[in-house]
Amino acid sequence: MFTFTFTLRRSLLISAAAALAFPCAALAQNFPSKPIRLVVPFPAGGPSDTTARAIAAGLGQKLGQPVVVENKPGAGAIVGSEAVLQQPADGHTLLMASNVVSTGKWLYPAMSFDPLREFRSVAGVFKSPHQVVVAPGFKGTGIQDLIRMAKEKGAAMNYASSGAGTMPHLGAERFKQVVGVEMTPIPYRGSAPALTAVLAGEVPVYFDIEFSAQSMLKFGKLRSLGVTSLERSPQFPDVPTLDEQGVKGFELYSWFGIVARAGTPDAIVQKLNASINEAMQEPDFKTRLAALGAQPIGGSPAVFQKMIESDSALWGGVIKKAKIQLD
Template identity: 40%
Template sequence: MHRWKNAVAQAAAVACGLLAACGNVWAQAYPTQAVKIVVPYPPGGPTDIVARVVAQQLGEQLGQTVIVDNKPGAGGNLGAEAVARAAPDGYTLLVATTAHAINMSLFKNLNYDVQRDFAPVSLLTQGPLVLVTTPSFPAKNVAEVIALAKAKPGELNYASSGNGQSTHLAAELFATSAGVKLTHVPYKGSAPALTDVIAGQVPMFFDTMLSSMPFVKSGKLKALAVTSPSRSPAAPDIPTVAESGLPGYEVFAWNGLLAPAGTPPAVLSKLSAEMKKVLENPAVKDKFAAQGFAAAWTSPKQSADYVRAEVEKWRQAVAQSGAKVE
C-alpha cells in the first residue's frame, strides 16, 4: 500500500509537471494566429479609439495581426455576450468599459456576468468625462444648467452613448445631485451622439474627453465642466462639476481588457506582460494623455478587484437614481 501511494504521488507530480510545461509551451507559442479584440460599440467612439491604439501596438509586439471587431448594441451587452461565449484561448478579447460594471445593476436580464464570465487582463485607460453642449446652448456653466433645468423640469434633454453607459449614469447622478429632472436620449455609441449634439439636435452630453475634446478645440462644442475631483491636465481651463456647484460629484470612465473565463493562466500572464509594455510605451501614453485619458496598466488580480469595486459603486448609484432598463 505504501509503495502504491508513492507511485500515485510520483505519477501526480509528473502529471503536474507536464501540465505546467504544456502551459509554458502554450504561452511561449501564443499567439499563432490573429487575435481579435471586440469593441462593443460603433467605430469612432472613445472605446474604439482606445482599442485601435492598443491593437496596433500589441500587434507589433506579438508579431501577429490584432483585429478590432466592432459589435455594438444593447448598451455594450451584445459584444460582451459574444466574448463571454467565445473559446477561452486568448484569441478573442473584450474591451470592457464602466458600462459593463453599471449594466450588472441597470439591466434586469443579462446573459453574462462581468465578474463570473471573464478573466481580466488589465485596465487600459482611466479619465474623467466632460460635460459638453452645442455652442448655441444658453447655459455657460453648471450653475446655469441647473437653473435652466429647474425652470423647465423634464424639458432639458441630454444625449448618451447608450443605456447603461457611464455617459448615461453620469447625467443621472448629476440630475439626482442637483435635484432636477432631465430627459435621456440614448444613442448607439458616442460618435452618433456627438454628431447630434454638434448639430444641435440634443443640447448636452457627458462624454469622454478622448472623443469630445477635438470638437471643443475646433469650436464645434462648448465644454462646461469635467467630472473628476480636480481639473484635468489635458484641459486645465475647464472647471470641475464639483467646483461649479455640485460638491462631491465625481465620475471616471475606464476601459479594460478582458478574456473569457477559463483562459489558461499562462496565456493571461503573457497578455498581461505584453499589455504592460503597450501601456508604458511613451507614444501610447502621449496619445491618451493628449485627450484626457491616463494609461492604466494593472495586473489580472488588480483588474479583477477594480471591476468588483466598480460593480458595487455603480450598484449604489443605479439604486439611488432609480434608473432601470429592460
C-alpha cells in the same frame, strides 16, 4: 529516521509543485500559437474601436502573432461579448471591454450571462473623464448655473444622451441624484448626433466623454461647464472640475480595457498583461493617448479587476435608483 522522512516528504512536495507549475509555464511559453482576435462589441470608429486598434499593433509585435480587431456590435455589447464566450478559454479570443462589463447585469436583468463572473480582467488600457458640454449661447458659465436652471425647470429640463445605458446617460443620472435635480434624457444614436443636437439647440447639455467632444470644444463650437475628473484635464486646463465647483467628490469616467473568458489560465493572462503594459509604453501609443486626453490605467489584472468591481457597485446603485432597465 524522522529527519529522513521529513526530507523525503519535502522533496516529494517540491517535485509535485514543480510538476504542476510546468504545464503552466509551457502554456505561457507556447502562447500565442495563432493570431489573436480582439472583439470590439461596438461599431467601427467609436471610442472602443479606436482604443482596440491603438493597442492591437503594439500588442501583436510583443506577442509575435497578429492581433486582429473584429467589430461585432449589437444589443448594448451583448452580441460581441457572447461571441467571445463561445470561444475556448485559451486567450486567443479577447474582448475590448468598457464600462458595460460593470453595468450590463444591472441594465439587462434578462441577460443570459453575468459579465463579472464569465470574464476575467487582463489589463486596463485607459480611462477618460467627461465634459459637461453646452452650446456657446448657454446662459451660464459653470455647473452651478446648470443646477440652478435644472431646479427652475424640473423635468422640463432636457439633456442629451448617446443612448440608454451609455455612460453619458448614466453619468447624467448620477449627477441628478447627487445634486438633487430633475432632468429628462433625450436619446440619440451615438455621441456625434448628441453633440450636433446640443450645437443646434435641440437640447441644452450633454455629459460627453472628453475625447469625443474635444475637437468641438477646442474650436469653440461648444463650451464646457466642467470636467468630471477630480483633477483638471491636461487638454483643458482652464475648465474647472465639478468638485471645484461644489459638487464634491463627483467623478465620471469612461474606461476601456481587455478581458478574457473566465477559466483562461493564469500564465496566459499574466503574459497578455505584461505584453499589453509593454505596448502601452511605446511612444506611438503614448502619443495617441495624449491626443485623446486619456489617462492610462495599466498595472496588474488585479488592479483592473478591482476597478471593474468598484464600478459595478457604483453604477448598480445609480441604475436601481433611477429604475433603468433595458430589454
